[in-house]
Amino acid sequence: xxxxxxxxxxxxxxxxxxxxxxxxxxxxxxxxxxxxxxxxxxxxxxxxxxxxxxxxxxxxxxxxxxxxxxxxxxxxxxxxxxxxxxxxxxxxxxxxxxxxxxxxxxxxxxxxxxxxxxxxxxxxxxxxxxxxxxxxxxxxxxxxxxxxxxxxxxxxxxxxxxxxxxxxxxxxxxxxxxxxxxxxxxxxxxxxxxxxxxxxxxxxxxxxxxxxxxxxxxxxxxxxxxxxxxxxxxxxxxxxxxxxxxxxxxxxxxxxxxxxxxxxxxxxxxxxxxxxxxxxxxxxxxxxxxxxxxxxxxxx
Amino acid sequence: xxxxxxxxxxxxxxxxxxxxxxxxxxxxxxxxxxxxxxxxxxxxxxxxxxxxxxxxxxxxxxxxxxxxxxxxxxxxxxxxxxxxxxxxxxxxxxxxxxxxxxxxxxxxxxxxxxxxxxxxxxxxxxxxxxxxxxxxxxxxxxxxxxxxxxxxxxxxxxxxxxxxxxxxxxxxxxxxxxxxxxxxxxxxxxxxxxxxxxxxxxxxxxxxxxxxxxxxxxxxxxxxxxxxxxxxxxxxxxxxxxxxxxxxxxxxxxxxxxxxxxxxxxxxxxxxxxxxxxxxxxx
Numbered sequence: 001x002x003x004x005x006x007x008x009x010x011x012x013x014x015x016x017x018x019x020x021x022x023x024x025x026x027x028x029x030x031x032x033x034x035x036x037x038x039x040x041x042x043x044x045x046x047x048x049x050x051x052x053x054x055x056x057x058x059x060x061x062x063x064x065x066x067x068x069x070x071x072x073x074x075x076x077x078x079x080x081x082x083x084x085x086x087x088x089x090x091x092x093x094x095x096x097x098x099x100x101x102x103x104x105x106x107x108x109x110x111x112x113x114x115x116x117x118x119x120x121x122x123x124x125x126x127x128x129x130x131x132x133x134x135x136x137x138x139x140x141x142x143x144x145x146x147x148x149x150x151x152x153x154x155x156x157x158x159x160x161x162x163x164x165x166x167x168x169x170x171x172x173x174x175x176x177x178x179x180x181x182x183x184x185x186x187x188x189x190x191x192x193x194x195x196x197x198x199x200x201x202x203x204x205x206x207x208x209x210x211x212x213x214x215x216x217x218x219x220x221x222x223x224x225x226x227x228x229x230x231x232x233x234x235x236x237x238x239x240x241x242x243x244x245x246x247x248x249x250x251x252x253x254x255x256x257x258x259x260x261x262x263x264x265x266x267x268x269x270x271x272x273x274x275x276x277x278x279x280x281x282x283x284x285x286x287x288x289x290x291x292x293x294x295x296x297x298x299x300x
Numbered sequence: 301x302x303x304x305x306x307x308x309x310x311x312x313x314x315x316x317x318x319x320x321x322x323x324x325x326x327x328x329x330x331x332x333x334x335x336x337x338x339x340x341x342x343x344x345x346x347x348x349x350x351x352x353x354x355x356x357x358x359x360x361x362x363x364x365x366x367x368x369x370x371x372x373x374x375x376x377x378x379x380x381x382x383x384x385x386x387x388x389x390x391x392x393x394x395x396x397x398x399x400x401x402x403x404x405x406x407x408x409x410x411x412x413x414x415x416x417x418x419x420x421x422x423x424x425x426x427x428x429x430x431x432x433x434x435x436x437x438x439x440x441x442x443x444x445x446x447x448x449x450x451x452x453x454x455x456x457x458x459x460x461x462x463x464x465x466x467x468x469x470x471x472x473x474x475x476x477x478x479x480x481x482x483x484x485x486x487x488x489x490x491x492x493x494x495x496x497x498x499x500x501x502x503x504x505x506x507x508x509x510x511x512x513x514x515x516x517x518x519x520x521x522x523x524x525x526x527x528x529x530x531x532x533x534x535x536x537x538x539x540x541x542x543x544x545x546x547x548x549x550x551x552x553x554x555x556x557x558x559x560x561x562x563x564x565x566x567x568x569x570x571x572x573x574x575x576x577x578x579x580x581x582x583x
Contacts (some may be wrong), residue, residue, distance in 0.1 A: 050405075074495045086303060086314045097508060104395075111394040116427045123445060137451035148542055184434060184487075192490035192515065200514045260506055267502030267522060269563060271368050274502075274523040276321050277555040278367025293551055 028289035029076070031068035032057045053296035076287040079279050094196070124148040178278075201229050228256050304339070305573050306582075313566065320562040321412050324554030329506035331553055339528040342497045345470060347536065351384045353469040358484055359403070362395035365476035365501055370399065371549035372499040372526035373474045375533055377403045378546055380472075381411045386458055387420040388468070390444070392432060392479045397425050397448065408544070417447075417456040424448035428485040428518050437488050438466045438553070471496040481508055499525060527553045 001009075022028055032052050038045040049065065056062050081096035123130050127142035154173035161170035205226065207218035234246060235253025242250040284290045289297060315413070316326060323329075325526055335343070336423045349355070357376065361369045380387050385408075404422055423444050426432035435443035440462060446452050453459035471494055475481040481498040484566035485508075489496040500508055512519050520529055526549035533540060540546040577583045 019324065052411075087311065108394050111397075111425060112427050115425050119446060119450070135334045135446065137446060137449060137455070139452040139454055184430070188486040188491070189498075192486045196490055196515060197510060264503070264506045269501035269502075269560070270522050270524060273321060273556055273559045274552060275365075275367040276317075276559075277325060277552050278370075279553075280318075280322050280555075281325050284322075291328065292358050293328060 022288070026289060027054075029069060029072050029287045030054065030057075031072060032062050033065040033068065034059075034062050047195055055296060055298050055300055079283060083279075103261045120147055121152060125152065166235055201226060231256055302573065302576055305569060316562055317559060320558040321555040323553075324558050325551075327554075328551070329554035329558075330550055331557055333527050333550065333553065334533040335532050336517055338512065339517075339525055339532065341513065341521060342499075342520055342525075343379075343529060343532045343536075345495065345497045345517040346379050346383065346385075346472070349383060349385055349469055352386060353383075354388065354467065356465055356468045356471045357387050357389045357400075357403075357470060358391070358473040359389060359396055359400050360392045360480045361399055361474055361476035361501075362393050363398070364395075366399065367552075368501050368523055369474050369476060369499060369526075370402070371523065371552065372520050372529060373399065373403060374406055375526060375529050375546070375549065376472050376474070376499070377406055378410070378540065379533055381407055381414060381419075384419070388423060388458070388462075389421065390423040390450065391425050391430075392427075393476070393485075394425055394427070400424070400448075404543075414425050417451075417458055417460070421456055421458050422448040429479045430487055433465075433479070433483055433487040437492055437494075439524065440464045466492050466494060469495065473498040475500045475504065477501070477504065480504070480518075481511075481516070481519075483485040485511050490515050499529075508557045523549055523552050523556065 025058045032054055033049040034052045034056075035047050036050050037045045038048045051065075051068065052059075052062055057064070078096050078099070081092045082100075084090055118134055123135060123138065124145040125143075125148050127138060127144065131138040131140065131142070154176065157169050157173045159170075161167045203222045204227065205219060205223050207215040207222060209215040209218070231249055231253040234249040235236070235252075235257070237240075237246075237250075240246050281291075281293075285293060285296075292298070311314070360372055361373070377387070389403065391397060391400055393484075400422055404416075404420070407420055416422075424447065426443055428443075432443040440459075441453060444453065447456060447459075453462070461470075465488055471484055473481050473484045473496065475484075475498060481500050481504065483576060484496060484498070488494055495517055496515070497517045497519070498508065500522070502522035505519065505521035505525075508516070508519055509521075520526055530547060530549045533546070574583065
């Protein structure tokens with residue numbers, strides 16, 4: 001066995017043993033619940049199991065939730081499995097990645113089917129049947145909306161591409177979707193990102209405060225915004241060679257772009273650190289019970 | 301020293317970053333915040349609404365961006381609940397419903413006086429990217445006919461008279477990407493002149509700032525914006541100081557500070573190594 005592999009294996013085994021020891025003595029990673037009646041529908045009580053702080057575990061109506069406890073442990077092990085990528089590509093990471101891809105795909109499919117096919121299409125075309133089966137909360141007397149036959153037909157045509165013959169039929173609905181989307185976006189982008197953005201840039205370069213005194217910082221800000229827009233536009237104006245004055249202005253545009261990319265990078269770093277902090281807090285708090293920032297385990 | 305840094309195994313840097321982020325969490329280090337004008341304008345947009353105003357809570361994020369966006373989403377929820385505003389929750393992200401449910405749980409546990417269907421409603425997930433926005437601004441029922449439990453909008457007191465999103469007083473969007481803040485600005489806020497505020501991931505923030513203040517009243521940029529917002533919320537509503545869950549973003553700024561210091565140090569060291577190497581002819 002390689003020296004590095006031996007070190008990592010020893011560390012993993014020791015860590016696993018420490019974890020089991022802690023789970024057996026402290027009971028970390030356990031989730032406790034209480035059954036709460038949230039509604040009553042036609043004499044039947046709708047019960048919801050709400051998580052309660054572990055400090056209340058000795059109360060009479062509180063019990064240990066095995067599904068949620070197992071969920072916490074799976075979540076923690078998946079987090080560690082994904083994080084193991086920093087040590088290099090490994091089977092554990094591959095396994096977690098595959099699970100994530102599979103679960104996401106299945107979740108997306110179920111969510112889209114329920115929310116779009118059942119709650120929208122079927123509800124509009126066969127409201128009576130939906131009320132008697134999947135959507136009991138649907139209002140009575142809802143009439144069939146025959147305009148939904150058009151999307152149903154186009155959906156069928158889209159699926160035709162899976163058939164061995166006549167795959168070209170799928171091009172018709174596809175052309176409709178592309179055309180409609182382009183039309184929607186063209187108008188909106190023209191209004192919000194072009195016309196309105198020009199409007200936003202028309203601003204006074206000399207700013208006066210409410211008491212009519214000269215606002216130096218407001219003026220500097222507006223000058224920077226207007227000159228920044230102009231310099232950026234000059235850089236992307238390729239009909240004139242970037243030489244002389246135009247070249248100098250274009251260079252200013254490049255500097256502004258670099259500053260924007262730098263700001264974007266800085267924000268991205270902040271975002272990634274926030275995600276790491278979130279996962280570490282989950283591991284330290286919900287799983288290992290090393291910290292208690294929300295005072296869930298007072299007196300334990 | 302030059303040779304040491306030049307051949308340093310990158311895993312030591314990972315370990316250093318892990319310590320920089322983990323240590324403040326373990327020790328509970330927190331640092332003071334000072335709200336920026338941008339965050340103040342978001343806070344004022346909600347604070348200035350009279351009781352009973354209608355607020356559209358468009359929560360377009362998923363568990364992958366929860367670490368960055370969930371604290372600000374909860375802060376928005378608490379602020380609206382304290383102001384007794386009417387909240388309509390909706391998401392354009394398929395993994396968004398559990399995120400909304402966590403906000404609804406906060407309303408149930410911390411504001412038991414608020415009633416579902418009267419003070420807040422969960423309209424769930426709507427597929428179709430920006431399509432539902434386009435429909436909801438003109439005729440809400442064309443895209444949303446029932447709440448998340450399948451109950452008709454006509455049977456809920458809050459939604460019975462709501463024709464479209466143009467009727468609401470403010471759109472609050474929490475966005476992790478597409479569809480998100482940009483789409484709400486393009487299809488709702490700009491064409492129909494609906495007041496809007498947003499909170500977004502750090503990656504998006506630089507590209508959304510040009511919409512402020514004409515097309516967006518204000519923008520919370522990532523966890524820093526959320527921390528400043530929580531600070532303003534605690535100042536305005538001191539009763540929240542007793543609730544540690546209402547200070548999540550403030551706690552997250554400890555790891556941010558230390559990790560940023562480490563990163564700045566690494567960038568400086570990396571550049572020094574590069575220039576020394578260039579002088580020695582190693583690069």
